[in-house]
Amino acid sequence: MSVLLVALGAAVGAPLRYLADRAVQARFGSAFPWGTLTVNVVGSLVLGVLVALPVTPAINALLGTGFCGAFTTWSTLSxxxxxxxxxxxxxxxxxNTLGSVAAGLAAASAGYALTQALTP
Structure with missing residues (x-):
C-alpha cells in the first residue's frame, strides 16, 4: 500500500514541479535557475510543516516521500x-549550490517552527 501512496504523491508532485519551474523561469527569463530554486525551497517548507505534524505513516508516504520527493529535485539542481x-x-x-542548500534548510526549519508554534 505504501508504494501506491508514494506513486500517487509522485504523480502529482512531478508534473507540478515541472509546471511551477516553467512558470517561474518564464516570469524571470533569466539564465539563473530560479524555477528549480523555487520548487526546492517550497518543497522544503512543505516537508518541514509535514514533519512537525503528527501524521500517519500513510500520509507521510503520500506527501513526504511521494509528493515532496517528486516536487523537489536535487538532480536538476546539480x-x-x-x-x-x-x-x-x-x-x-x-x-546556486550554497543558496539552494541554505534556503532549503531555512525553509524546512521555518515550516517546522511555524507549525510547532501554531499547533497545540
Missing part, C-alpha cells in the same frame, strides 16, 4: 549548477 560552471559562470554556480 545539472543546472554544472551547466553554469561549464559556461564559466562560477559565481552563479556557487550561489
Amino acid at each position: 545539472y543546472e549548477t554544472l551547466r553554469l560552471a561549464q559556461a564559466g559562470r562560477r559565481l552563479p554556480a556557487l550561489t
